[in-house]
């Protein structure tokens with residue numbers, strides 16, 4: 075879309091051309107497991123028009139309350155391997171004992187149709203997306219402390235004690251990568267973190283380039 079603003083001042087007439095991207099934007103959100111990414115993304119989407127989340131495929135088992143096709147496409151290792159072979163993923167990674175991948179076709183289709191898309195993926199996948207799509211904006215959600223992160227993971231009560239320990243080890247490594255992102259939002263007070271995230275999306279929507 076080309077927006078022409080005609081500015082008349084004294085004797086001068088000036089056309090200002092603003093080239094607005096009719097396509098959607100890609101936002102990649104990462105952060106340690108349990109930091110509150112899903113909570114923030116669900117609230118962001120419910121209060122913002124024109125933005126949707128990509129549904130990843132995973133070989134992990136569904137948690138209680140997770141719905142196939144809404145939270146993830148839960149697939150077998152064999153099906154995941156077939157999708158890798160058919161180039162169906164924009165990116166994929168192993169996390170813990172399981173594989174996670176972003177189906178490429180819906181992401182591209184939604185962006186083409188003008189919808190913003192959110193990928194909620196771990197750090198290695200996020201940095202791969204940046205290489206493939208440099209226009210993507212990377213947002214890291216950080217916890218106020220490691221103690222609070224562990225408390226949230228335990229409170230969520232979806233992982234075994236061993237899985238929580240494993241996720242805390244991965245979290246320490248992930249936090250070291252936060253500075254490679256375009257934005258870092260600390261999820262301490264939920265409403266404040268949500269407001270900051272919404273500001274990032276709004277600001278990106280009015281960027282000229």
Ligand code: ADP
Pocket residue numbers: 105106107108109110111112113114226227229230261262263264265
């Ligand atoms: P993630 O998607 O990053 O794994 P979740 O959104 O599932 O994390 O959140 C993990 C737990 O932390 C949930 O029980 C959620 O209600 C809680 N939580 C999220 N944000 C906050 C916050 N700002 N303060 C306290 N608890 C939070």
Ligand code: 5GP
Pocket residue numbers: 104105106107130131134165166167169174175176177194195196197198199200
């Ligand atoms: P969980 O098992 O907690 O749902 O997810 C574990 C990790 O995998 C999280 O950091 C989550 O963001 C990440 N993840 C989810 N989907 C994808 C994906 O498609 N690709 C990559 N690289 N990571 C993903």
